[in-house]
Each structure stands twice: as structure tokens, then as C-alpha cells.
Amino acid sequence: METEKSQNLTIYTIGHSNHSIDKFIDLLEKFGITTVVDVRSIPYSRRAPQFNLPVLSHKLEEGEILYIYAGSQLGGFPNDPTVYRSGKAPEAREDIVREIDYAAIEQKEWYREGIERLIEAAREQPTVVMCAEEDPAHCHRQHLIAQTLIKKGIQVMHIRADVSLQTAWEEPHPGKDAEPHQPELY
Numbered sequence: 001m002e003t004e005k006s007q008n009l010t011i012y013t014i015g016h017s018n019h020s021i022d023k024f025i026d027l028l029e030k031f032g033i034t035t036v037v038d039v040r041s042i043p044y045s046r047r048a049p050q051f052n053l054p055v056l057s058h059k060l061e062e063g064e065i066l067y068i069y070a071g072s073q074l075g076g077f078p079n080d081p082t083v084y085r086s087g088k089a090p091e092a093r094e095d096i097v098r099e100i101d102y103a104a105i106e107q108k109e110w111y112r113e114g115i116e117r118l119i120e121a122a123r124e125q126p127t128v129v130m131c132a133e134e135d136p137a138h139c140h141r142q143h144l145i146a147q148t149l150i151k152k153g154i155q156v157m158h159i160r161a162d163v164s165l166q167t168a169w170e171e172p173h174p175g176k177d178a179e180p181h182q183p184e185l186y
Helices: 021-030 053-062 093-099 102-106 109-124 140-151
Strands: 010-015 035-038 066-069 127-131 155-159 165-167
Touching: 010 021, 010 109, 010 140, 021 053, 035 053, 035 109, 053 066, 066 109, 102 109, 102 140, 109 127, 109 140, 127 140, 140 155
Parallel strands: 010 127, 010 155, 035 066, 035 127
Antiparallel strands: 155 165
């Protein structure tokens, strides 16, 4: 059973999309966010280089926003071959999306440690989980991380590009033979 403190906790998520860095920081400030937990497996973007790790972390530091990289534990494309339905990480990123087994990821110690690290950060100050995809319906922020947090009694709110908040929704993990969700890729 989670503590009452966890049950009253809210963790935000956001997708950087192709926003300008200034618009991104404005969104964070609008919701009082002071910690960004980056959950991209690869913290670089050809389409939005302003969100490459060195640039982003420096810009956030200038804005007095703490940057934490957690993509190795909470990223959507883990290196662990046992979390893929075929038992090995596929070559093509599109195949990874079809092969990923979120239920298997939730059982991994490295993932659980990442979740605990995220919760501890959020207990200290307003925290957002950041990935690339703007729409949480197409991102592991909703389909994996939010599901784990919801089970722990933590409220998850998605910050949208239009400056609105969307409550994360509970969803069942697909069974081993079910057709998995297909997020858009950046």
C-alpha cells in the first residue's frame, strides 16, 4: 500500500514535440515545474536539436529548472532484450514499437528503480516526465510510466501544447498475443 503522501502526489508529463525551447520552458513555468525527468531512450533529436541533451540541460539550468536523465531506466526503447516479444531487440525502430512488452518492463528492477527515483524527485518539487511525442496517446509516458504511477495511487497529468492539462487514463496492458499500441516515432 502506498503512503498517503504518494496518493496526494501529482506527476506531470510533456512531449517536447518541435516547440521552440522558449515555448517549452514557458509551458513548464505555467505549471510551476522545477524538475524535468527526461525519459527518452536516446536524448537527441534531428528534428528538434534544441532538445538534444547538452542544449536542453544547459537551457533548463539557466531557467533554474533541474534536469534529470532517466532514459536508461524509463525510456521507451530499452536495451534489455527480454522485454521484447521476440526475445531480442529488433533492428528497426518501427519493429521495436510492435515488439515491446510494457508488462515485462514493469517487472524489471531497473525500471522499478527509475520509477522510485522519479517519485522521490516529485516529492521534492513539481516534476514533469519529458519525452518527444506531444500527444500522450502516442507515447510510452501514457502507456507505460503513467500506468505504473496510477497503480501506485499517483495522479498523472499530461501538459499539452495548447497549455491545457489532460488527466492520464488507466488502460490494461495488452496480453502477450494482443496487438500492441503503435506510438508515433520521432
